[in-house]
Amino acid sequence: MSDYTKEEISEILRVAEVLNKKGTSQKLNISKFCKEAGISRKNAYKHKKKIDPGLSAFEKKVQLLENDKEDLEHKLHHAEKRAHEADLYWQCRCILVELNRDYKKNGPGRTPRRLELIDDYNRISGLLGFEPLSCWE
Secondary structure (H helix, E strand, O other), rough: OOOHHHHHHHHHHHHHHHHHHHOOOOOOOOOHHHHHHHOOHHHHHHHHHHOOOOOOOOHHHHHHHHHHHHHHHHHHHHHHHHHHHHHEEEHHHHHHHHHHHHHHHEEEEEEOOHHHHHHHHHHHHHHOOOOOOOOOO
């Protein structure tokens, strides 16, 4: 009879499986452990199956953390997209202010600066789905 409880055997097998799966240098030889524990390998896996037929608590926690990570990455991507859009809106606003200043300074005619500003506005507004400016008069 083994000195280990069924729960201890189950946990040792889970740890051994994780170590073997991850390819670490600290692999546990399950057959050797079972022999030293005084149980058969078959019985060890029976104990494990009875105690925890599904994922171990550790594996469940890892899965939850991976799901949280994916959710946070999605939220970060969305926040970055919104920040980029806000920056584009701000650029459009600054161009409109500059167009207004040019209009007040030079009157209703087309100036090279005004045409350049309109081109910049149309380039940015196209990304945001705004109507383009045809002229500023």
